[in-house]
Amino acid sequence: MRNLWAIARRELGAYFVSPIAYLVGAAFLAMMGFFFYTDVIFTVLSRSEPTMRYIFGVMTTILLFVAPVLTMRLLAEEQRLGTLELLLTAPVRDWEVVLGKYLAALVFYLGLLIATGAYPLLLFWMGGNPDIGPILSGYLGMFLFGAALLSIGLFSSSLSQNQVVAAVVGIGLVILLAVASLPADGITNPTLQQILNHIDLRNHLMNFRRGLIDTSDVVYYLSVIAAFLFLTVQILNSRRWR
């Protein structure tokens, strides 16, 4: 456990000295700010109820590209530098390395998410009086959704020594899982249709945005995270039998 914290802390430190993290973080917040601004203008002009639903929708799409970039360095760079050999020959277990890195990415992401908390606060400050339930559950949904994307990104990062390859593979995987339900309507086999609808990463956000916290959605995201972290450990482990 202590090793896990040490690895997570070092990794988080590395985030704050890496220009890419700042760049991606700044770009994410700039884009979110832009869309929030346009949404506020629209809300005021149309005299409709202020909500965060549109913002959450935009964030979902942007995260598909941002999350894999946040995780691309984690294991790819470690393999390129040869430091992975160091970690794996220190008295540290493979899963501690994976979990420590994941935790660092999660904390960084949580920071970005908290920064967007300014938007709902602004809505209140402007006297909009939005419904607070969907905002809170929406944030929980965004956290779980992002956390799932990060686990997929970390998995991609374990596959290559090259950060760019890791990012491209990560974005590919993430998009694939985020649009999995699109072809479902055209499929006649009901089981397959159900499966596609179930594995779609974005489908499980619907309830959260409406203000509903459904255990099955939470379980879904947690299983995705567990599955990809497990796969990542297996990839690191594969050096043993390759």
Place this chain on the structure above:
Amino acid sequence: MIEAEGLTKIYGNQVVAIEDVTFRVERGQIVGFLGPNGAGKTTTMRILTGYMPPTRGRARIAGYDTVLQSLEARRHIGYLPETVPLYPEMSVRAYLNFMAEIRGLSNRKAAVERAMALTGLEDRADVLIGKLSKGYRQRVGLAQAILHNPDVLILDEPTIGLDPRQVREIRDLIQELGKTHTILLSTHILAEVQQICDRVLIIHRGRIRADMTLGEALRSRRPDRIFLRVEGGDRQVPEILSALPGVRRVERLEPGVYEIEVANNAREDPSPAIAEAVMRQGWRLLELRPVGLTLEDLFLQVTAQD
């Protein structure tokens, strides 16, 4: 301290990297691990450090099995891989502190200070690793390996890419560490082995081909050239000496200085006979010693066979 028993590693079901590698290194020995590129040195080291398990056989470090008691074995090892594993964005001190932390050391600050003092890094403690010269990076790698004062040090080509002064410094350091640690050192520089190792281990095509003390390694072979310096005799010297049994040819390098080529079929070292002949002629013997008796010859001989 290091025990390897029948280590075999087969990659992807067919590529045999090492086969039946067996050796022991006792406490306090510095062993030079030699072999051509691709002979299996790195594979052997990776098995010893617990990075990967062998396909067959087993290895023990300080009595702990590297597979079954992996974490315990790792605690007793310091490892410097061939590509020095450093985080360029960290300072020397932060990096060593991190390593001390994941090694679970209780007195981290003291351990880091000690390792930096031993490797001469105190004045670079707060410099970012990415800004250090190659020699200093190598030292940081070494500092990381000795941080926890391990019983066993495994060093994969620790002096590669350094300038002669840095090589000298790192060698001195290894020699110093060798007084209290057991060291397995892979290298391509034979002079390095001759200088600092007690024993050599030569691996070729995945098998151990030679395992002997340095003295044995050099003594086991008959010299093929002999260097001779005499006073007197002059032009007569080659004539008289080449008539001796076991001498093939005598070359006069300059007045009074000769190099004697030993015949391939000589049954014994002709040196005593040469000395005797010189005395008999009433010349004065100034110097008589074997030349070309190097580890390089042994290495080439061992690795030439299949």
